Amino acid sequence: MMLDEDKRDLSRGGPGRHLGAFLTVPFAVFGRSAIHWINSSGAAVIFFLLAFQKIFRPKQLSKIVQQVYYIGARSSLIIMLVGLFTGMVLGLQMHSALVNVGAQGYLGTIVALSLIRELGPVLTAIMITARAGSAITAEIGIQRISEQVDALATMRIDPLRYLVSPRIAAAILSFPVLTAMFDLVGIIGGYISGVLIMGANSGTYIYRVQASVEMKDITHGFVKAVVFAVVVSTVCCFQGYFAHMREDSHGAKAVGLATTSAVVLSCVLILLSDYIVTSLLI
Amino acid sequence: MEMPLIEFKNVTKRFEDRTVLENVNLQIYEGQVTTIIGLSGSGKSVLLKHIIGLMKPDEGTILFRGKPLSTLKIKGSETSLIRISYMFQDNALFDSMTVYENIALPLRETTNLDKAEIDRRVMARIEQTELGEAAQRYPSELSGGMQKRAALARALVVDPQIVLFDEPTSGQDPVRKNAILSMIAQYQRKLGFTAILVSHEIPDVFFISNRILALYDRKIVFQGTPRELENFDHPFKDEVIRSMEGLRDELTGLYSKRQFKVLNHAHMERKTLGETYSVVVFTLGGLGAIIANFGHDAAQEAIRGMGLFVIKHFGAIGGFSTRRHTNEFVTVLPYSDQEEAESILKDFVLDFQAYEIPDLCAGARRPTEPGGSVEITVLAGIAQGQPNEEIDSIIDAAKNQQKEIARLRCDGRR
Numbered sequence: 292m293m294l295d296e297d298k299r300d301l302s303r304g305g306p307g308r309h310l311g312a313f314l315t316v317p318f319a320v321f322g323r324s325a326i327h328w329i330n331s332s333g334a335a336v337i338f339f340l341l342a343f344q345k346i347f348r349p350k351q352l353s354k355i356v357q358q359v360y361y362i363g364a365r366s367s368l369i370i371m372l373v374g375l376f377t378g379m380v381l382g383l384q385m386h387s388a389l390v391n392v393g394a395q396g397y398l399g400t401i402v403a404l405s406l407i408r409e410l411g412p413v414l415t416a417i418m419i420t421a422r423a424g425s426a427i428t429a430e431i432g433i434q435r436i437s438e439q440v441d442a443l444a445t446m447r448i449d450p451l452r453y454l455v456s457p458r459i460a461a462a463i464l465s466f467p468v469l470t471a472m473f474d475l476v477g478i479i480g481g482y483i484s485g486v487l488i489m490g491a492n493s494g495t496y497i498y499r500v501q502a503s504v505e506m507k508d509i510t511h512g513f514v515k516a517v518v519f520a521v522v523v524s525t526v527c528c529f530q531g532y533f534a535h536m537r538e539d540s541h542g543a544k545a546v547g548l549a550t551t552s553a554v555v556l557s558c559v560l561i562l563l564s565d566y567i568v569t570s571l572l573i
Numbered sequence: 574m575e576m577p578l579i580e581f582k583n584v585t586k587r588f589e590d591r592t593v594l595e596n597v598n599l600q601i602y603e604g605q606v607t608t609i610i611g612l613s614g615s616g617k618s619v620l621l622k623h624i625i626g627l628m629k630p631d632e633g634t635i636l637f638r639g640k641p642l643s644t645l646k647i648k649g650s651e652t653s654l655i656r657i658s659y660m661f662q663d664n665a666l667f668d669s670m671t672v673y674e675n676i677a678l679p680l681r682e683t684t685n686l687d688k689a690e691i692d693r694r695v696m697a698r699i700e701q702t703e704l705g706e707a708a709q710r711y712p713s714e715l716s717g718g719m720q721k722r723a724a725l726a727r728a729l730v731v732d733p734q735i736v737l738f739d740e741p742t743s744g745q746d747p748v749r750k751n752a753i754l755s756m757i758a759q760y761q762r763k764l765g766f767t768a769i770l771v772s773h774e775i776p777d778v779f780f781i782s783n784r785i786l787a788l789y790d791r792k793i794v795f796q797g798t799p800r801e802l803e804n805f806d807h808p809f810k811d812e813v814i815r816s817m818e819g820l821r822d823e824l825t826g827l828y829s830k831r832q833f834k835v836l837n838h839a840h841m842e843r844k845t846l847g848e849t850y851s852v853v854v855f856t857l858g859g860l861g862a863i864i865a866n867f868g869h870d871a872a873q874e875a876i877r878g879m880g881l882f883v884i885k886h887f888g889a890i891g892g893f894s895t896r897r898h899t900n901e902f903v904t905v906l907p908y909s910d911q912e913e914a915e916s917i918l919k920d921f922v923l924d925f926q927a928y929e930i931p932d933l934c935a936g937a938r939r940p941t942e943p944g945g946s947v948e949i950t951v952l953a954g955i956a957q958g959q960p961n962e963e964i965d966s967i968i969d970a971a972k973n974q975q976k977e978i979a980r981l982r983c984d985g986r987r
Contacts, residue, residue: 350682434667442665445625445658446679446731453682 338451338532339459339525345452346460354457355464362423362458363465367472373418374473377410378402378480385481386489398491399499402481403474407504407512411474413565416466416519420557424527427458428553431531432546440532455532459524466520467513474512511572518568522560527553576639578603578735578767579624581793584633586619593619595791596633601784606761606768608778611788612813617771618662620788621737624769625659655735658728662739664720666712672723673699673708679731698726702756703868718749718870722756729760736761738770742777747823748877750774752869754781755899759864776822776830780899789813803830822896824873825880833895833903837964840907844960850907851914851957852964854971855883857900858950863983866947875949876900886921903968911957918953922978925951951979 346355381402389395431454434440443450478500485491530553537545577600586594593616601607609617622628623635626642635642637655666675676698680691699708702722712720721741728736738757742750754774758781761768772778779785779799787795787802789809795802802810822829828836844850857879863872880902883894887904894904906914954975958967 437668438661438663438665439667441627442659442661442667444627446683446727448679448682 335525335529338455338529339521342451342455342459342525342528345449345456348452348456351452351457351460354453355460358457358461359464361426362419362461363469366419366422366465366469369422370415370418370469370473371476373414374406374411374476375480375483377414377473378406378477378482379484380480381405381410381477382481382484382486383489386485386491395491396495397499398481398485399478399496400503402485403478403500403504404508406474406477406481407508409565409569411470411477412466412512412515412519413561415470415473415516416523416561417558419462419466419469420523420527420554420561424523424557425550425554427524427527428531428534428550429546431455431528432534432549435532435535436542436546450532455528458528459521462520462524463517466516466523470512470516511568514572515565515568518564519561522564523557526557526560529553530556575602577601577636578638579642579769580636580639581620581623582634582636584623584630584635586616586623586628587631592791594623594630597788597791597793599786599793599796601767601769601786603767604765605783606758606770606781607784607786608770608772608782609786609788610772610775610778610813613773615788616791617788618739621659621739621769621771624735625657625737656731656733657735657737658731658733659737660724660728660739660741662741662743664712664724666720666723666727668712671709671711672704672715672726675712675723676727676730679727683731694730698730701729701760702726717744718753721745721753725753725756725760729764729766732764733766735767735769738768738772740771740773742772742774748870748873751777751824751873751876751899754778755864755869755872757781759869776896777824787813822880824877825896825902826884827880827902828893828895830895830897833893833905834964836893837905840905841960844907846959846961849910849957849959850905851909851911851955852967852971853887853904853906853914853918854897854954854956854968854975855879855902855904856952856972856975857902858952859948860900862947863949879951882925886924887917890917897968901972903971905964911955914955914957918955918978922953925979947983949981949983950977951981952976953978 345351382398385398385401386395389398389401431440434454440450440454443453482493482496486493486496530549531546534545534549535541537548539545540548579601581597581599584594584597585592597620609620611617619628623630624642629643666672667678670678673695677691677695680686680694684691686694696708699705702725704719704722704726707715707719707723712723715723725741728738741757742753745753754777757768757770760766761781770778770782776799779802782799785795785797785799785802786793787805787807787809789795789807789812794807794809795805797805827833840850857876860872860875863875876896876899880894880896883902883904887894887906890906891908892904892906894902897903906917909917952975954971954973956967956971956974958964958970
């Protein structure tokens with residue numbers, strides 16, 4: 292005789308229902324995540340385009356200058372410090388490796404090209420993300436949860452124009468300049484460790500730097516810096532701007548998680564876009 | 574018939590599967606103070622955010638002077654079609670800017686005024702809201718009341734046609750609450766904007782409102798004057814008004830209007846036809862001068878002092894009192910005829926002149942105010958009534974009999 296429980300189970304699809312769910316749930320989860328990512332990516336692109344066109348509206352210059360100071364000028368010291376030690380480590384490592392194959396004369400080439408083509412733009416972008424990107428997300432996020440963004444809207448001040456556009460403009464202006472500083476200080480760092488500490492020839496190092504670096508290397512480095520500026524500023528502003536819409540938390544916790552997400556996502560996207568841009572430029 | 578400034582027609586708003594507003598119909602008229610009352614979480618702020626355009630209705634239409642709001646431009650600039658300001662419940666001041674910068678922000682960003690003109694307008698609002706000393710301080714360095722005033726100054730700096738106030742008195746003490754409401758009423762009269770308030774402060778908010786809108790069970794169930802609300806027969810009145818309105822007026826300690834009526838009814842039921850009783854109506858004059866010279870807090874302190882003195886004097890002889898309007902007090906002397914009431918009033922006047930005048934002046938005077946003086950007048954009128962007569966008509970009769978019983982000058986210098 293069939294029990295009531297069995298009848299109910301059959302009416303819901305029977306024992307096979309559990310197996311079906313077991314097989315379909317992972318796809319459903321993956322599908323939902325994929326749709327969410329595509330939605331968010333699309334929203335971020337629209338967010339950037341809207342904010343970018345508002346850079347050129349009136350009354351923006353003073354805000355952009357202020358943000359260049361926060362994002363650019365105040366990051367310069369840490370960028371130079373990281374650049375110096377990156378160059379010094381490169382100088383040490385490359386010198387000991389090149390000595391083994393008798394090619395220590397190429398130290399300047401390796402240090403300069405690796406810094407200008409790759410390490411400079413990438414490490415600069417990551418350092419700015421850590422220093423200024425997180426601050427951007429936290430600041431906009433707090434303004435969002437305390438209704439300051441809504442207050443702007445009620446005063447007929449476009450929050451995108453007021454909060455986001457100056458930061459994106461400042462990032463686009465600051466990243467290439469900071470990258471150039473990183474590259475220059477890094478090459479000096481390589482000189483200090485390779486020439487002054489390890490004893491490589493000074494004239495050869497400087498000659499190799501001059502001879503091996505072409506304009507296209509510098510241009511490619513700057514193109515990367517601009518791409519990273521767009522990625523970092525958009526991701527950080529977007530995360531802060533929509534901190535109140537997070538499904539995993541609310542209030543101050545949402546701002547904290549938005550800041551973490553902004554930093555992690557920016558770093559991942561820097562590396563991903565680095566590969567894409569390199570493959571397109573090379 | 575007057576065309577409403579703002580009209581909701583069958584407005585419905587849902588958040589996922591939760592309906593917050595359902596077929597809401599309401600009218601808001603130009604130049605009036607309209608207050609939206611309702612329980613917490615009933616959708617009052619949502620309603621307000623529809624007017625400013627922060628939210629859009631899922632169904633229905635919002636009309637501005639008969640035209641759909643969605644087709645009109647709302648701007649804060651000089652040449653705007655509709656200038657609306659919004660004062661947030663938690664003020665939403667920019668915490669990284671000084672009070673001055675907060676107030677100047679809408680002018681700097683939405684107008685082409687020069688620096689000197691912006692400075693003039695901002696300083697005018699700062700003076701009006703008594704924030705002179707706080708202009709260069711950050712919001713976190715201010716008291717709750719000062720933050721409210723800064724938010725009010727920011728809302729008013731663009732000379733708006735409509736100002737929306739989302740619970741402007743939340744978290745304030747009774748004196749400060751009434752001071753903020755008094756300030757809103759004063760600016761509304763002075764600048765002529767249409768004020769729309771969301772508030773829980775019953776009955777205080779009734780004193781300044783021309784119209785009340787009652788939001789209950791996702792709908793507007795009442796639209797009318799505060800007086801019409803008293804005769805409104807609906808579950809809203811039992812569930813909402815009584816839960817919000819305490820037994821006593823928070824500011825003065827006098828009975829609430831409702832409790833006053835209950836007490837009066839109980840006394841009248843015990844009386845037989847032919848027995849008489851008396852009603853005294855007091856009016857405290859000169860509040861405008863106190864506000865102008867010493868500020869809104871001082872005016873509320875004077876009202877509070879007057880209320881406390883009325884309780885002290887008449888409570889001891891079985892009288893009970895309420896505040897009918899901002900500065901109008903009604904006392905029922907259930908066991909006294911007109912003659913006896915007049916004799917009691919004479920004692921009251923003597924006591925008032927001996928003890929209360931110095932206290933009233935002290936309350937009305939800001940300790941930090943170095944100069945200035947104001948004149949306060951107290952009017953009183955007595956009427957006799959019988960148990961079968963309507964209390965309101967006896968109160969009106971007493972008001973018609975009012976004459977000056979005291980005049981006092983409060984000097985700013987101690």
